Amino acid sequence: MTCAVTGSSPMPTHPDFPFRPDHVAAEALAAAEAGASIIHVHVRDRETGDPSQALEDYREVVGLIRAKNNEVILNVTTGRAAPGCRGMKTRRLRSRHTDVHGRTAAGTYSRPAARHVHARHLYDAAMGRVAINLDPMITKMGHMIQDAGVLPEIECFEAGDFVFADDLMAKGAIPKHVPFTFVLGTKYGLPATSEAMLYARNQIPRGARFTGFGVSRHSMPMAAQSMLLGGNIRVGFEDTIYLRRGQMAANNADMVRWAVEMVDRMGGDIASAGETRAMLGLKQ
Amino acid sequence: MTCAVTGSSPMPTHPDFPFRPDHVAAEALAAAEAGASIIHVHVRDRETGDPSQALEDYREVVGLIRAKNNEVILNVTTGRAAPGCRGMKTRRLRSRHTDVHGRTAAGTYSRPAARHVHARHLYDAAMGRVAINLDPMITKMGHMIQDAGVLPEIECFEAGDFVFADDLMAKGAIPKHVPFTFVLGTKYGLPATSEAMLYARNQIPRGARFTGFGVSRHSMPMAAQSMLLGGNIRVGFEDTIYLRRGQMAANNADMVRWAVEMVDRMGGDIASAGETRAMLGLKQ
């Protein structure tokens, strides 16, 4: 189970939404304690809560986590290149090359065990903009990630992303046996339905690991669906702050425990960090 | 949620498996109390526990339930015609006509709100025999059930059963808007997979109600899958006595509560008997 503790979207109204590095790290540690074997790491500006790509912020969060937990897997995002997104804009216009190095450098610090590559663009209805991850940039990132000895993960939002991922594998930009993530329920990507997740699972290489998850109210249902399809689970404040309609989670660990109980009722079990490392082919 | 409290298969080893009419009725009442809005009723011989088709046994069980609960919906099985199944054999060889009347009569007593029709045959690996429900018999039963003012339910085990159900609807043997049940994981019918249940759901008329369930260890996972596909749920001792691997349920109510908790974690809610009657178009 992955817990995505803060994300990079505008922060929802919640008494305790984590954005300061120390708070994000504390949430990560508590989530790991509650059962999460992977933490999906985004960082935010410690004053404003805006998404941050600053290397120092990543350095701090990762350091605080590792100081107390050496087991949990850190899945650090390469983020999205979003025109208009404060803090990113100047890099984007200056030079793609800079941007790739900027984003990847932020991710390579402290050698997280897994790295997160967005396969495609996303139409972000909440923000009214289009976030682009274009082919050459992704290919470059893919090679840099592999050279740095981290495991890339391919995040797909749409049907075409799987075709794109196949092309990337053919070009050697990503190895053939990487885990996938399906993001369902975004506006306007693959919907959060059983049929869409089954379609997605049928597009990836046979035997490939995947995590299917849904945004907002689709979080728990899609976690259940992913498990039923043989996939892994992701929950966390990045996706929703609600356990279910009308019932807000106190924190990420609360969300993780809720999901652990759901999986247990469904007859499943959550893998430990060690078991997860084995599943993903990461060294212990 | 339907609770199938005892079924007609050989009884598993369990400290408290219900077969005496008073026990079956008590289990039904407790299951209803725990949240089940429909009870799927089979009866057994009060001495041996063998499946019974005796009208008196049904009369007793239904009477005991109704004495204390007038709300819960009773879904009484028409059972299977199984050559070699003790108690049924002579009727089967004598005359199909008798068999139809015998089975349906057992079901019409006390006008249960829903009736259960097996659409097809089932290869019963545990018993080493083939149970047959042939077309003319089912058509006849279908008409008798409708004439008696009960709502038939079509139980499908295999892909071809949906084609068969379509033919029955075309012949007027069953009305167009009947609920369906998908039985998954039997040997050898549709497997207990997401793909099979999605396939099944895509075969029924748009908007038709359905309950997808899995036998034995597939019970809770398939209950979750059915909910995710917009269907209803069935659990109970007829399908399994285990909540999950290594964890036996004390009784049917225990199983129902477990499933209620699972549904809650998934963000769903269980309909009351009244809401269920509305959903199925049964009079209150």
Added chain:
Amino acid sequence: MTCAVTGSSPMPTHPDFPFRPDHVAAEALAAAEAGASIIHVHVRDRETGDPSQALEDYREVVGLIRAKNNEVILNVTTGRAAPGCRGMKTRRLRSRHTDVHGRTAAGTYSRPAARHVHARHLYDAAMGRVAINLDPMITKMGHMIQDAGVLPEIECFEAGDFVFADDLMAKGAIPKHVPFTFVLGTKYGLPATSEAMLYARNQIPRGARFTGFGVSRHSMPMAAQSMLLGGNIRVGFEDTIYLRRGQMAANNADMVRWAVEMVDRMGGDIASAGETRAMLGLKQ
């Protein structure tokens, strides 16, 4: 069957690719003669062959067709708003409002019987740009089209487009019973596979008409797949100039005849313009 005679992509190398209005019209007439009941109309600059949105060009092509054929249905594209696409750029930057009126006006001339709305954006690998059709613009176009008494058609490239179409229907921007078109095999949208087309068909309202087609070498296979799924067919030079590998079509009528033969071998028949009008609910 729809024949899309010229499209708006860069023209392939072909001895006789139609771009002059008289040639485009002649191709349309010949395609109709060969069996196409719908002509998908794009126009090009008579000198350069570049895509044109000029009202006069549409006026000429449509006029030439109608002068000899009053039966065939004309499906006129609203085109794509493409930054960097010559002829469109200035309108786009000036004002969205102008753009909508410009594009729709081009389409309303001569009251074609059907209008074509691109539901989403398209990543155009050949051109290296992203073509955007954003929500407010489409909604506006949708209303204008309906007010003008033409039947809109929703063209979907990706899974998310179906969710978007549902939202448009909820807003009344498009009526509930419009025909759909699935464009498969583009980079990077839904792939040209049976599974993707089945997925697409399962997303549209029950009973809705659809045309599934594939670009380039996927043209004939996807035409066959659409027919097998209960859909309609589209072929034409807009999609490919090849009948099959190594066998170039002389002209659009050649392509249409080839497809007619394929459908015949599969046991199907092509509807006449009159039958098509009935199917789509267009007045005769």
Added chain:
Amino acid sequence: MTCAVTGSSPMPTHPDFPFRPDHVAAEALAAAEAGASIIHVHVRDRETGDPSQALEDYREVVGLIRAKNNEVILNVTTGRAAPGCRGMKTRRLRSRHTDVHGRTAAGTYSRPAARHVHARHLYDAAMGRVAINLDPMITKMGHMIQDAGVLPEIECFEAGDFVFADDLMAKGAIPKHVPFTFVLGTKYGLPATSEAMLYARNQIPRGARFTGFGVSRHSMPMAAQSMLLGGNIRVGFEDTIYLRRGQMAANNADMVRWAVEMVDRMGGDIASAGETRAMLGLKQ
């Protein structure tokens, strides 16, 4: 492409339906000439046309074919054990063992390159009986076939057959890399729809070869669907005598040519016998 020249069902009304061994062989040779690389062989009584399991009849047909064609692959059926089917009844009641040897012996003569195993039972609506192929018999046949150096082929009619095939593979009764055949449109098995064939294809091991075909009017459409799903094709008088509605085929070669033309229009090609042997892993 497989051509199934005569089958074992009651013969339809046709001026030239083959049943005499010399005629069956002639049809097979002509079909191979027209493009079929595999002939699916059933034999019939030379007087009555009833299905025959007589070794001598197989011997004659196969001999006549091989006398003129050493290339085409012969796919000899193990047939079905049908209570009530004349000519089979006595063997069935005497001893399962005899039946297995009887049927397999009929198939092993002249070492055909492929053997056909019915995975399951079939409800034969036309004949009003249930044909049974039970597990122990199939397992035994499977072993005998492999020991005789022939390639078994698994014929599936229903969803559960795939689960059954998996079990057989686990028991070593059939090797893991055998070709499959999906029979669609029978009463009451998997329907002749794109969705059912896609479901079927998704159940077999990744990379396994398969032939999907449809009975009667579903023959050409399902041949097209199989091709689109990456499968092989089967046509022939065993399945239908019609090319399309109202258009009867003169003979099997006629049917094969029609299918070859359909495949060509779809952009495909038919493999030669040599290419087919390579595909199936048969020695040249």
